[in-house]
Structure formats: C-alpha cells, structure tokens
Amino acid sequence: MRLALIYLACLGALYVGFLLLERSSPGGAGNPQDNGLYAFTLLAAVLAAGGATISLHPAPRSIETTPTATVVTGRWGRRHVYPPPGQLGIREIRRYPAGVLSSSPLRLVELSGGPSAPATFLLEDDLVRSEAPPPRAEA
Numbered sequence: 001m002r003l004a005l006i007y008l009a010c011l012g013a014l015y016v017g018f019l020l021l022e023r024s025s026p027g028g029a030g031n032p033q034d035n036g037l038y039a040f041t042l043l044a045a046v047l048a049a050g051g052a053t054i055s056l057h058p059a060p061r062s063i064e065t066t067p068t069a070t071v072v073t074g075r076w077g078r079r080h081v082y083p084p085p086g087q088l089g090i091r092e093i094r095r096y097p098a099g100v101l102s103s104s105p106l107r108l109v110e111l112s113g114g115p116s117a118p119a120t121f122l123l124e125d126d127l128v129r130s131e132a133p134p135p136r137a138e139a
Helices: 002-024 037-056
Strands: 062-065 070-073 079-082 089-096 106-112 119-124
Antiparallel strands (some): 062 070, 070 079, 089 106, 106 119
C-alpha cells in the first residue's frame, strides 16, 4: 500500500508541475481542449489507476489454512485453492528487507499445486515457510 501511495503522490506532483508549467507558458490560459490539457489529464488518470493496480496486485487480502487446503484470497477477491501447507509448492522469487515501503521483511513467492494455476504473491517473511532454505547472503 505504501508503494501505491508513493507512486500516486509522485504522479500527482508531476501532474501539478506540468499543469503549472502549462498555465505559465504563452497561450497556456487558453482553451484546455486546444492545448491538450484534457488529453493530459486523461493520461494521468490512466497512469494513476494502472500503476496503483499493478503495485497492489501481488499482495493477497487473506490466507486461510485448513488441514485439507490453503486458500489465498487475492487483492481483488479472486480465490486460489492450493494443497495444505505440508504439500504446498512454494518457490521463492525474491526477498525484500524491511524498510520505508514495509515495516517487516517480505518475500515474493510462487505458490503451486492443486486446482489453481501457479500464482505469485507478496507475503510477509514469516507467513509461509518455504520448502527450500532461504538463499544465503554472499560475503
């Protein structure tokens, strides 16, 4: 969520900067349709929606584990059904340390097995234990 907010804040600052630049240029106070302001505003709205969607997509809304299944509910409500934790296929793609964007370490993992197709999720470091040991830091 922090990444999406930072993205939207930067996009908003760029939009305001370009809007002020357009207004201060010769002929900038003219008809917005003639100088492309409407098209620029539409482009900014599309970039805001698309960027926020892309940054929020890999973070699941919830994970339910039962003795018979692991159910991951995606950010937009789609349910992915996988085998129980002991039989769940987990492949770690990348590890992120705690920092400005997250107060706890995160892992981008691919979950596989069961009726759902493999999918990638951004999870807190201790939420899912991988089958393989985490990669070692090189000295």
